[in-house]
Amino acid sequence: MKKDLQGRIHFKIVFWGPSLSGKTTALRWIYDNVEGLNKGGFTSVADHTGRTLFFDYTPMQATAQVVFDVYTVAGQRRHRGQRKVILTGVDGIIFVADSSPDQMEANIESMAELRSFVEEDLGHSISLVVMLNKQDLPNAMDKAVMLAKLGLGNAPNFTTCALTGENVKRSFRQVTRDILMYHLYPKASATASTS
Amino acid sequence: MSITVRQFDEILSDVIKSEPGIKKTILVDRTGLTIAHVSKFSYYPVDVDGIGAIASAVFCASEEQGKSLDVGDLTIVTSEFGDGKIFAAGAGKGVLCVITDKEVNIGMIRLTMMKAAAELAKVLDEFMAEKPAVAAGKTDAEREELRAALGELEKG
Ligand SMILES: Nc1nc2c(ncn2[C@@H]2O[C@H](COP(=O)(O)OP(=O)(O)OP(=O)(O)O)[C@@H](O)[C@H]2O)c(=O)[nH]1
Numbered sequence: 001m002k003k004d005l006q007g008r009i010h011f012k013i014v015f016w017g018p019s020l021s022g023k024t025t026a027l028r029w030i031y032d033n034v035e036g037l038n039k040g041g042f043t044s045v046a047d048h049t050g051r052t053l054f055f056d057y058t059p060m061q062a063t064a065q066v067v068f069d070v071y072t073v074a075g076q077r078r079h080r081g082q083r084k085v086i087l088t089g090v091d092g093i094i095f096v097a098d099s100s101p102d103q104m105e106a107n108i109e110s111m112a113e114l115r116s117f118v119e120e121d122l123g124h125s126i127s128l129v130v131m132l133n134k135q136d137l138p139n140a141m142d143k144a145v146m147l148a149k150l151g152l153g154n155a156p157n158f159t160t161c162a163l164t165g166e167n168v169k170r171s172f173r174q175v176t177r178d179i180l181m182y183h184l185y186p187k188a189s190a191t192a193s194t195s
Numbered sequence: 196m197s198i199t200v201r202q203f204d205e206i207l208s209d210v211i212k213s214e215p216g217i218k219k220t221i222l223v224d225r226t227g228l229t230i231a232h233v234s235k236f237s238y239y240p241v242d243v244d245g246i247g248a249i250a251s252a253v254f255c256a257s258e259e260q261g262k263s264l265d266v267g268d269l270t271i272v273t274s275e276f277g278d279g280k281i282f283a284a285g286a287g288k289g290v291l292c293v294i295t296d297k298e299v300n301i302g303m304i305r306l307t308m309m310k311a312a313a314e315l316a317k318v319l320d321e322f323m324a325e326k327p328a329v330a331a332g333k334t335d336a337e338r339e340e341l342r343a344a345l346g347e348l349e350k351g
Pocket residue numbers: 017018019020021022023024025026050051052053072073074075076133134135136137160161162163164
């Protein structure tokens with residue numbers, strides 16, 4: 001949480017997850033479809049195929065005084081340094097896991113990296129919501145199995161399809177709500193365990 | 196306007212006035228949040244939040260790169276384009292970003308930026324100390340704003 005010079009309160013939300021899991025697609029879907037949020041520009045640092053090189057960023061205003069600055073990270077392994085930079089000052093994370101069975105190792109690796117950066121804060125001062133994305137795939141992995149393998153059995157989670165937007169808005173709303181609740185009632189919140 | 200706001204604006208305006216060719220100055224923090232910005236011309240239309248987010252990220256990424264190469268502290272990142280330049284200098288907890296025309300006196304701009312960055316670093320420290328620590332006591336007004344945002348989100 002930060003305040004800017006106009007006295008507006010800012011919260012930073014980051015979409016995290018392995019490459020091609022659907023982070024950019026999900027943020028883009030929210031940007032194009034969710035009403036009631038006053039959105040600013042959409043900034044992307046990506047290659048010509050649309051893969052994120054550094055980050056996507058868009059500010060979304062809930063009220064005149066409360067702004068969510070929403071980012072995605074670049075999921076490809078070599079962009080670790082960029083991911084660390086984008087994670088600075090984060091208030092809430094949406095972990096976008098890829099439900100294709102051949103991406104499970106990548107999901108686990110991405111989650112391990114996230115934990116190495118923010119270990120003890122995750123699920124406490126940093127809210128965490130899990131999107132089990134690409135559930136539309138015919139061979140999509142089972143939700144419970146994925147959560148168990150990721151060690152995320154207790155985190156709020158949704159099965160999603162970022163292409164159609166299924167449950168994407170709910171995931172986003174969950175993380176914004178958890179962030180606000182944490183800041184309103186810091187002691188009572190912090191329910192999501194991540195181990 | 197509070198004293199801090201005026202201090203930021205003054206320092207950023209001084210930078211613009213110091214050299215011909217400077218079009219815009221932006222101060223961002225290291226999480227990508229735009230703190231203050233001043234343009235030479237009021238009709239210079241840019242997405243300041245987006246530019247600020249990139250400036251902060253690029254500077255901090257260069258810093259990371261420098262750490263792994265063990266080449267000392269990063270002072271200024273310069274980006275040269277066909278029709279202009281962007282400079283970014285570390286300013287304590289923030290990054291000072293200056294956007295200029297193509298033909299500028301780079302030496303003078305570097306000097307001006309280093310001086311302004313030192314001043315901004317001090318004011319930033321004061322500004323950030325003013326704010327309530329995360330999860331510590333919030334003012335009633337802040338709690339009211341958070342509740343209003345919560346209500347707004349429930350609606351959608
Ligand atoms: N079938 C299916 N495809 C999806 C879904 N979400 C995203 N995709 C596709 O997956 C590919 C990668 O999506 P992106 O949103 O670019 O992935 P990303 O996580 O931003 O990837 P990086 O930028 O490399 O980190 C695109 O071709 C999307 O159309 C989904 O829910 N189902």
